[in-house]
Amino acid sequence: xxxxxxxxxxxxxxxxxxxxxxxxxxxxxxxxxxxxxxxxxxxxxxxxxxxxxxxxxxxxxxxxxxxxxxxxxxxxxxxxxxxxxxxxxxxxxxxxxxxxxxxxxxxxxxxxxxxxxxxxxxxxxxxxxxxxxxxxxxxxxxxxxxxxxxxxxxxxxxxxxxxxxxxxxxxxxxxxxxxxxxxxxxxxxxxxxxxxxxxxxxxxxxxxxxxxxxxxxxxxxxxxxxxxxxxxxxxxxxxxxxxxxxxxxxxxxxxxxxxxxxxxxxxxxxxxxxxxxxxxxxxxxxxxxxxxxx
Amino acid sequence: xxxxxxxxxxxxxxxxxxxxxxxxxxxxxxxxxxxxxxxxxxxxxxxxxxxxxxxxxxxxxxxxxxxxxxxxxxxxxxxxxxxxxxxxxxxxxxxxxxxxxxxxxxxxxxxxxxxxxxxxxxxxxxxxxxxxxxxxxxxxxxxxxxxxxxxxxxxxxxxxxxxxxxxxxxxxxxxxxxxxxxxxxxxxxxxxxxxxxxxxxxxxxxxxxxxxxxxxxxxxxxxxxxxxxxxxxxxxxxxxxxxxxxxxxxxxxxxxxxxxxxxxxxxxxxxxxxxxxxxxxxxxxxxxxxxxxxxxxxxxxxxxxxxxxxxxxxxxxxxxxxxxxxxxxxxxxxxxxxxxxxxxxxxxxxxxxxxxxxxxxxxxxx
Numbered sequence: 154x155x156x157x158x159x160x161x162x163x164x165x166x167x168x169x170x171x172x173x174x175x176x177x178x179x180x181x182x183x184x185x186x187x188x189x190x191x192x193x194x195x196x197x198x199x200x201x202x203x204x205x206x207x208x209x210x211x212x213x214x215x216x217x218x219x220x221x222x223x224x225x226x227x228x229x230x231x232x233x234x235x236x237x238x239x240x241x242x243x244x245x246x247x248x249x250x251x252x253x254x255x256x257x258x259x260x261x262x263x264x265x266x267x268x269x270x271x272x273x274x275x276x277x278x279x280x281x282x283x284x285x286x287x288x289x290x291x292x293x294x295x296x297x298x299x300x301x302x303x304x305x306x307x308x309x310x311x312x313x314x315x316x317x318x319x320x321x322x323x324x325x326x327x328x329x330x331x332x333x334x335x336x337x338x339x340x341x342x343x344x345x346x347x348x349x350x351x352x353x354x355x356x357x358x359x360x361x362x363x364x365x366x367x368x369x370x371x372x373x374x375x376x377x378x379x380x381x382x383x384x385x386x387x388x389x390x391x392x393x394x395x396x397x398x399x400x401x402x403x404x405x406x407x408x409x410x411x412x413x414x415x416x417x418x419x420x421x422x423x424x425x426x427x428x429x430x431x432x433x434x435x436x437x438x439x440x441x442x443x444x445x446x447x
Numbered sequence: 448x449x450x451x452x453x454x455x456x457x458x459x460x461x462x463x464x465x466x467x468x469x470x471x472x473x474x475x476x477x478x479x480x481x482x483x484x485x486x487x488x489x490x491x492x493x494x495x496x497x498x499x500x501x502x503x504x505x506x507x508x509x510x511x512x513x514x515x516x517x518x519x520x521x522x523x524x525x526x527x528x529x530x531x532x533x534x535x536x537x538x539x540x541x542x543x544x545x546x547x548x549x550x551x552x553x554x555x556x557x558x559x560x561x562x563x564x565x566x567x568x569x570x571x572x573x574x575x576x577x578x579x580x581x582x583x584x585x586x587x588x589x590x591x592x593x594x595x596x597x598x599x600x601x602x603x604x605x606x607x608x609x610x611x612x613x614x615x616x617x618x619x620x621x622x623x624x625x626x627x628x629x630x631x632x633x634x635x636x637x638x639x640x641x642x643x644x645x646x647x648x649x650x651x652x653x654x655x656x657x658x659x660x661x662x663x664x665x666x667x668x669x670x671x672x673x674x675x676x677x678x679x680x681x682x683x684x685x686x687x688x689x690x691x692x693x694x695x696x697x698x699x700x701x702x703x704x705x706x707x708x709x710x711x712x713x714x715x716x717x718x719x720x721x722x723x724x725x726x727x728x729x730x731x732x733x734x735x736x737x738x739x740x741x742x743x744x745x746x747x748x749x750x751x752x753x754x755x756x757x758x759x760x761x762x763x764x765x766x767x768x769x770x771x772x773x774x775x776x777x778x779x780x781x782x783x784x785x786x787x788x789x790x791x792x793x794x795x796x797x798x799x800x801x802x803x804x805x806x807x808x809x810x811x812x813x
Contacts, residue, residue, distance in 0.1 A: 188587045238789050245524055246788045249730055252723050256781030263774040382591055421603040424595035435584040
């Protein structure tokens with residue numbers, strides 16, 4: 154029982170990070186209709202950038218802030234250089250451009266930072282577990298979760314209360330109507346990519362704190378895809394719930410199924426679960442059902 | 448109608464001539480010449496190095512043909528095709544290594560050919576298994592199920608379980624002389640090349656024939672508009688699964704061929720990267736054309752070879768380049784895909800078509 158609760162809490166806490174990255178994904182999809190397969194590499198870039206700043210002697214919070222700023226710059230650049238020209242192209246073209254981007258980014262990251270695992274030294278969070286009631290939680294997970302939740306709240310508040318956020322919502326809802334009301338769609342797309350880079354960057358920085366950072370953080374970032382599919386592609390609460398579900402699922406399967414299927418069950422389980430889940434609920438939990446007309 | 452070549456514009460008087468393979472004597476001569484180059488010219492006049500490059504082009508084309516069938520002709524986007532190539536490769540290897548073949552079959556050298564066919568069937572069935580969700584989902588959700596196929600098959604089942612068979616650990620290696628077709632042992636560059644050429648020609652012929660049959664027309668109808676196709680009486684689930692089977696079948700053959708090329712097998716040959724690479728190949732070559740597959744693979748393989756040549760002299764001044772070559776390759780591939788999709792969305796096949804059209808009307812165009 155205690156084991157169960159432990160893996161459950163760890164799952165929820167890690168799921169918070171996934172939820173943050175998944176939010177960035179859903180945002181791009183809602184605003185510009187781009188299905189982004191480069192999310193893993195965005196996470197990777199964020200992790201390495203934060204690590205570089207931290208290694209240069211910045212405090213962790215400040216290096217996360219710097220990661221956010223660099224994320225904005227990279228996001229706007231990516232959108233302007235690559236995605237801007239593809240508005241209105243078929244879905245395969247857009248997806249494959251993001252695939253191309255993911256190769257490009259991964260190559261660059263490996264070229265600059267190499268493939269060895271790097272850790273944040275000195276460790277940002279202490280190793281000594283914190284007890285909450287009878288549960289023992291490693292502080293990395295707890296603080297990551299708290300940071301992720303704070304950022305989630307900031308993002309959601311941004312959408313609800315600021316002018317930019319409202320214009321993004323409007324574009325997501327109906328692009329033509331938003332354009333006629335004077336919202337600049339190009340600005341919104343750029344902002345969506347900037348936010349995606351930011352959320353993925355923070356996610357990467359936090360994930361990098363857990364196990365160190367190497368190329369496999371990119372495949373952790375890829376786990377947002379099952380998360381958003383579970384939640385439904387165009388639902389923000391769905392992304393958050395989906396992220397947490399994936400985190401829990403991953404940890405529970407790691408705890409219980411690893412005995413029967415030794416090896417990579419932890420990495421594969423989310424995808425397997427997703428494939429089966431799609432058979433029963435093809436649009437995820439809260440995705441819009443597409444009604445097709447000929 | 449001239450029997451030598453078609454006048455400008457297509458004048459077909461009935462359906463059979465429109466669909467015919469050898470429409471004019473010119474095309475017939477051209478194709479026979481092409482076969483001559485493939486089977487006699489290249490082996491006779493090129494060095495072993497270029498033959499191995501040609502073999503690589505052939506292997507890439509065989510893999511990409513299945514992807515082309517799924518994406519270009521049936522509209523089912525797949526990002527997990529190397530899983531099926533892996534299934535083919537592993538089935539073939541395990542059959543050759545572990546199956547108790549009767550001595551007679553071993554003597555006649557039938558073990559490897561039989562294993563190719565079985566590998567293709569197994570890969571096809573495995574592909575259908577992961578194609579099942581296409582009955583309910585499409586678009587991005589289907590992409591994700593194919594990705595699931597990749598991760599479940601290669602990263603989990605093959606790496607963790609299949610690779611352990613025989614207790615050799617990570618990689619299989621085939622002892623020399625096991626890959627034998629009839630009296631020939633396939634171990635030199637030229638024999639591998641010939642095996643590739645025969646298999647590739649066969650697959651292209653099969654695919655071209657399928658596409659001008661009822662099945663192919665049904666696939667194209669589903670690609671263009673699946674609801675309209677359904678109202679025309681096409682059983683779309685059946686035909687989509689058939690597309691998955693055919694693509695898996697071709698992937699299985701490609702995988703079984705790969706075994707003869709490397710004589711060793713490890714899950715690292717079939718990563719997600721390779722699936723994406725195959726999709727990139729058909730995008731660069733041109734979606735929805737068979738010669739686009741060949742153009743795309745030739746382009747990608749040759750560009751990578753050239754990149755390698757460029758890196759070797761540069762590495763004297765900057766030795767890091769040689770170590771990091773794989774990453775440069777990744778980046779170059781990514782940029783190539785992006786550039787093609789943005790500036791040349793119809794691929795190389797479209798350029799080829801333009802050139803052909805120009806010369807069709809040459810020297811007096813309209």
